[in-house]
Amino acid sequence: DIQLTQSPSFLSASVGDRVTITCRASQGIYSYLAWYQQKPGKAPKLLIYRASTLQSGVPSRFSGRGSGTEFTLTISSLQPEDFATYYCQQLDSFPRTFGQGTKLEIK
Amino acid sequence: QITLTESGPTLVKPTQTLTLTCSFSGFSLSSSDVGVGWLRQPPGKAPEWLALIYWDDDKRYSPSLKSRITITKDTSKNQVVFTMTNMDPVDTATYYCAHYYYDLRTFDPWGQGTLVTVSA
Numbered sequence: 001d002i003q004l005t006q007s008p009s010f011l012s013a014s015v016g017d018r019v020t021i022t023c024r025a026s027q028g029i030y031s032y033l034a035w036y037q038q039k040p041g042k043a044p045k046l047l048i049y050r051a052s053t054l055q056s057g058v059p060s061r062f063s064g065r066g067s068g069t070e071f072t073l074t075i076s077s078l079q080p081e082d083f084a085t086y087y088c089q090q091l092d093s094f095p096r097t098f099g100q101g102t103k104l105e106i107k
Numbered sequence: 108q109i110t111l112t113e114s115g116p117t118l119v120k121p122t123q124t125l126t127l128t129c130s131f132s133g134f135s136l137s138s139s140d141v142g143v144g145w146l147r148q149p150p151g152k153a154p155e156w157l158a159l160i161y162w163d164d165d166k167r168y169s170p171s172l173k174s175r176i177t178i179t180k181d182t183s184k185n186q187v188v189f190t191m192t193n194m195d196p197v198d199t200a201t202y203y204c205a206h207y208y209y210d211l212r213t214f215d216p217w218g219q220g221t222l223v224t225v226s227a
Contacts, residue, residue, distance in 0.1 A: 001170070032212055036154075043203055043217035044154060055215065087153055091212035095169045096144075096156040 002026050002090050006099035012107045017078045021102045023071045023088035032092035035064055035073045039084045048073065049091075080106075109133035111143075111204050111218035118224050119194050125223060129187040129204030136162055136182045142207035143187040144214055145178060147200040155200075159207060160187060196225045 003026040013019050023033065031051040036044035046055045048064040051071055061076040075082055083106050088099040115127035134141055144159040158178040159167045166178055177190045187204060201222045205214040
């Protein structure tokens with residue numbers, strides 16, 4: 001199985017901050033990586049797929065980069081509604097594994 | 108607009124078999140490049156992918172659970188059924204189904220999920 005390691009696991013930031021979350025794969029996955037946002041009691045919501053393609057309707061302050069084994073999700077200017085937990089998922093091979101998550105909290 | 112809804116028991120006893128149904132609208136599982144997946148998320152943990160069925164009835168399973176799980180589709184009813192045998196308390200989780208785009212390799216959208224508790 002491909003392991004995904006996210007860092008940091010917890011992130012404290014303020015509205016307006018620029019934040020970056022990293023996801024590292026245990027082996028190369030080309031650009032087959034997705035990012036999800038999850039709020040308490042809700043299903044994960046797709047933000048980015050193929051490492052850098054913004055899902056329709058997702059604000060442009062979200063961006064993704066990377067290929068191979070290292071990927072990043074950046075939020076350029078945090079908004080109050082962005083405080084949530086973020087997960088990466090690889091879609092290169094089965095099983096379709098997830099990272100352990102990054103909880104983004106208000107400072 | 109694509110929507111998915113999970114249904115099934117909220118409480119099962121250890122050793123019992125769990126059967127969940129995903130009812131969907133806004134797409135057809137007879138259309139190429141489409142699939143439906145099942146995922147779960149234990150309380151406070153990351154999601155875990157379980158199974159995926161494609162439009163052509165090809166199926167993929169999590170290797171760690173393959174001996175216990177089955178996924179089937181009923182195209183005429185717009186439903187996908189997921190079964191897991193020999194349930195254990197560690198299987199307590201919110202179970203989700205999700206639409207899958209084959210070409211884009213995306214799970215989107217997800218259903219709202221159903222919490223299944225395994226307890227005697």
